[in-house]
Amino acid sequence: MRRLLFALVLLSAATLFAADDYTLGPDSMPQDDVPQGKVTGPLKWTSKVFDGTVRDYWVYVPAQYKAEQPACVMVFQDGGTYVNAKGQFRVPVVFDNLIHKKQMPVTVGIFISPGEFLAEGKGKNRSNRSFEYDTVSNQYASFLEKELLPEVGKTVKLRDDAAGRAICGISSGGICAFTAAWERPDLFSKVLSHVGSFTNIRGGDVYPGLIRKTEKKPIRVYLQDGSGDLDNLHGSWPLANLQMAASLKHMGYDYVLAYGDGGHNGKHGGVILPESLVWLWRDVK
Amino acid sequence: MTRTLFALAVLFALAPAARAQDMPLSQILIDGEDWMHAGRMVRLTARPSVVATSPDGSTTFRWVSGRFVEARQTNAKEGVPYAPYCPLRVKKGEAPSVTAKTTDRDGRIYAATPLGVQVYDPTGRLCGVVHPPAPGKIDELGFLGDRLVAWNGDQRYVRKLNTAGVK
Numbered sequence: 001m002r003r004l005l006f007a008l009v010l011l012s013a014a015t016l017f018a019a020d021d022y023t024l025g026p027d028s029m030p031q032d033d034v035p036q037g038k039v040t041g042p043l044k045w046t047s048k049v050f051d052g053t054v055r056d057y058w059v060y061v062p063a064q065y066k067a068e069q070p071a072c073v074m075v076f077q078d079g080g081t082y083v084n085a086k087g088q089f090r091v092p093v094v095f096d097n098l099i100h101k102k103q104m105p106v107t108v109g110i111f112i113s114p115g116e117f118l119a120e121g122k123g124k125n126r127s128n129r130s131f132e133y134d135t136v137s138n139q140y141a142s143f144l145e146k147e148l149l150p151e152v153g154k155t156v157k158l159r160d161d162a163a164g165r166a167i168c169g170i171s172s173g174g175i176c177a178f179t180a181a182w183e184r185p186d187l188f189s190k191v192l193s194h195v196g197s198f199t200n201i202r203g204g205d206v207y208p209g210l211i212r213k214t215e216k217k218p219i220r221v222y223l224q225d226g227s228g229d230l231d232n233l234h235g236s237w238p239l240a241n242l243q244m245a246a247s248l249k250h251m252g253y254d255y256v257l258a259y260g261d262g263g264h265n266g267k268h269g270g271v272i273l274p275e276s277l278v279w280l281w282r283d284v285k
Numbered sequence: 286m287t288r289t290l291f292a293l294a295v296l297f298a299l300a301p302a303a304r305a306q307d308m309p310l311s312q313i314l315i316d317g318e319d320w321m322h323a324g325r326m327v328r329l330t331a332r333p334s335v336v337a338t339s340p341d342g343s344t345t346f347r348w349v350s351g352r353f354v355e356a357r358q359t360n361a362k363e364g365v366p367y368a369p370y371c372p373l374r375v376k377k378g379e380a381p382s383v384t385a386k387t388t389d390r391d392g393r394i395y396a397a398t399p400l401g402v403q404v405y406d407p408t409g410r411l412c413g414v415v416h417p418p419a420p421g422k423i424d425e426l427g428f429l430g431d432r433l434v435a436w437n438g439d440q441r442y443v444r445k446l447n448t449a450g451v452k
Contacts (some may be wrong), residue, residue, distance in 0.1 A: 042426070043387050050368070051365075051366055051368065052358075052361070052366065052368060117344075117356075117357070117358050117361075117368070118362055119343050119358060119360075120343075120359075120360040121343070121359075121360040122341065122342060122343060122360075123341040123342060123343020123344070123359075124343060125340070125342065126343070126344050126356065126358065127408065128368070129408070130408040130410055131368070131370060131409060131411055134410070135372075140436045149294075163403065201410050202410065203372070221400075230307075232307045232309065233307055233412065233413065234307070234310040234410070235312075277326065278428055
């Protein structure tokens with residue numbers, strides 16, 4: 001009986017810990033001979049498009065940036081997660097390494113937190129994340145076009161063509177990235193989605209069908225998900241991402257689905273971030 | 286033996302924490318419980334206003350028209366508009382309509398509509414729709430302890446839930 005119980009414990013532990021055992025590679029680590037870009041922030045932004053919200057944002061400018069040459073742009077939702085040099089993604093470190101090796105173009109990173117309505121007295125701030133990220137509309141793209149991109153453009157020269165712009169997010173941030181490019185392919189041509197929430201949180205499960213019945217758009221999509229991702233009242237994330245991939249394939253899109261065994265986190269996406277970026281930016285020098 | 290059981294207990298306790306926080310209807314609905322007709326009752330208080338607030342009072346929810354229950358910080362400065370928050374599920378061919386609202390102690394928002402009582406989590410995502418107690422419009426909604434109370438004219442209906450109203 002004791003041995004059986006012990007075996008059960010080991011089995012449970014194995015199930016819990018075998019998935020998500022991804023390990024960061026050298027492109028996610030600072031390298032001595034690689035010049036480092038500069039991260040400014042957090043800065044504060046009060047929005048009119050999402051009227052009443054305030055949010056933090058950060059800007060990464062690579063060491064190779066030159067004012068006379070507009071830089072490519074990559075926007076990240078849940079910016080604090082991606083900009084953290086010791087987090088699961090470590091985007092500034094990865095950008096430093098890949099740009100130095102010329103495996104991606106000189107790219108400015110804009111890391112944006114979701115908006116919040118301030119408490120104005122007692123109680124907590126109210127997060128506007130789900131509304132901003134999960135809603136299938138052009139509002140978030142409008143917010144970027146009218147507010148954040150021009151604001152960052154005041155101090156850094158940015159490319160204004162879709163070929164030079166990418167957008168990335170995790171979970172609801174992932175579907176947000178896809179929505180922005182889907183609604184405004186003239187603004188963003190490259191999408192990177194980590195455990196994207198293509199489920200029925202706010203109607204996002206419409207995409208697989210919509211993709212199949214819409215003329216192909218000029219966007220490139222990198223999806224990452226895992227078999228251990230969420231399955232709940234909003235839908236099944238693994239199935240939703242598989243559906244997205246099947247629809248993109250059916251319509252002849254330039255896409256990748258990196259499908260692992262991880263759960264609803266950034267471990268797998270973080271480890272493959274360098275190769276994702278190289279794939280996404282491969283046609284831009 | 287004790288150490289083994291403890292290890293098991295820790296593992297199983299940790300497992301739910303590894304999942305994202307979601308609020309399916311099954312969290313509040315109780316097997317075997319349904320709406321109960323509590324008879325005719327004269328309401329002693331005037332009809333409530335069409336707003337409800339979060340448990341800590343910091344957010345006010347309202348519906349005036351359109352496809353969203355809207356939200357605004359309760360102490361927001363003059364002129365700050367309400368923002369769309371909870372997307373309403375609407376019957377095809379019909380206009381959106383919310384006839385009553387309430388909130389529970391866990392921050393869920395309840396909106397009485399022609400489809401039933403639409404329940405939202407504190408971030409404004411639809412958890413699900415609870416079927417209405419009877420044909421006709423619910424024109425008041427509230428909690429009496431752990432019982433959701435719905436008024437349809439002078440008829441009162443009560444349903445026990447796995448939550449409670451805001452104290």
